[in-house]
Amino acid sequence: GEDVEQSLFLSVREGDSSVINCTYTDSSSTYLYWYKQEPGAGLQLLTYIFSNMDMKQDQRLTVLLNKKDKHLSLRIADTQTGDSAIYFCAEGAAMFSGGYNKLIFGAGTRLAVHP
Amino acid sequence: EAEVAQSPRYKITEKSQAVAFWCDPISGHATLYWYRQILGQGPELLVQFQDESVVDDSQLPKDRFSAERLKGVDSTLKIQPAELGDSAMYLCASSSLGLGEQFFGPGTRLTVL
Numbered sequence: 001g002e003d004v005e006q007s008l009f010l011s012v013r014e015g016d017s018s019v020i021n022c023t024y025t026d027s028s029s030t031y032l033y034w035y036k037q038e039p040g041a042g043l044q045l046l047t048y049i050f051s052n053m054d055m056k057q058d059q060r061l062t063v064l065l066n067k068k069d070k071h072l073s074l075r076i077a078d079t080q081t082g083d084s085a086i087y088f089c090a091e092g093a094a095m096f097s098g099g100y101n102k103l104i105f106g107a108g109t110r111l112a113v114h115p
Numbered sequence: 116e117a118e119v120a121q122s123p124r125y126k127i128t129e130k131s132q133a134v135a136f137w138c139d140p141i142s143g144h145a146t147l148y149w150y151r152q153i154l155g156q157g158p159e160l161l162v163q164f165q166d167e168s169v170v171d172d173s174q175l176p177k178d179r180f181s182a183e184r185l186k187g188v189d190s191t192l193k194i195q196p197a198e199l200g201d202s203a204m205y206l207c208a209s210s211s212l213g214l215g216e217q218f219f220g221p222g223t224r225l226t227v228l
Binding site (some may be wrong): 004035040041042043044045048088090101102103105106107108 | 119156157160206208216218220
């Protein structure tokens with residue numbers, strides 16, 4: 001079945017780069033996503049990558065996809081205290097009936113940024 | 116900026132009681148999702164609507180959970196009777212296309228005592 005795994009915790013110093021890793025199992029996933037969740041709030045889409053791409057850069061965010069190893073990573077450059085949150089990796093498992101996008105989420109990586 | 120609205124934000128109830136959560140998606144979004152997020156875990160899809168029709172409710176515990184979207188706009192998720200294991204954050208999301216970006220609401224945090 002589908003499964004998404006992430007490390008649970010990452011601590012970085014302010015100004016350093018953060019790298020959050022994720023592995024997934026469904027090779028038919030069309031899109032892979034990174035969401036951010038701040039305390040008590042819903043999820044905010046940060047970025048996504050189409051499965052036929054290797055890399056996507058969006059300002060301070062860089063997503064790398066290794067489709068052979070089913071490995072996804074999110075790099076945050078110049079990490080700030082405001083980046084402290086839980087980051088969720090998700091794979092889009094397109095349903096055969098209607099092609100609707102069912103997202104499978106990992107358990108989330110808690111990023112702590114310290115001075 | 117358009118947002119997904121949910122109410123209430125917090126709900127405390129006793130087991131065996133009935134609870135209901137409401138979601139108003141972004142205007143014009145045809146697809147609506149209800150997720151359950153247990154503390155320390157990622158969200159899990161409970162039910163997905165396309166307009167007023169259910170397209171996926173395979174993970175919805177149908178003996179106690181029900182969801183409706185009668186006019187294809189706002190939606191209600193009900194639990195009756197609530198059990199201790201139902202304590203979680205219930206998130207609503209909407210998207211404009213079946214494969215489009217999902218926008219999440221702030222969630223309803225349910226505590227069952």
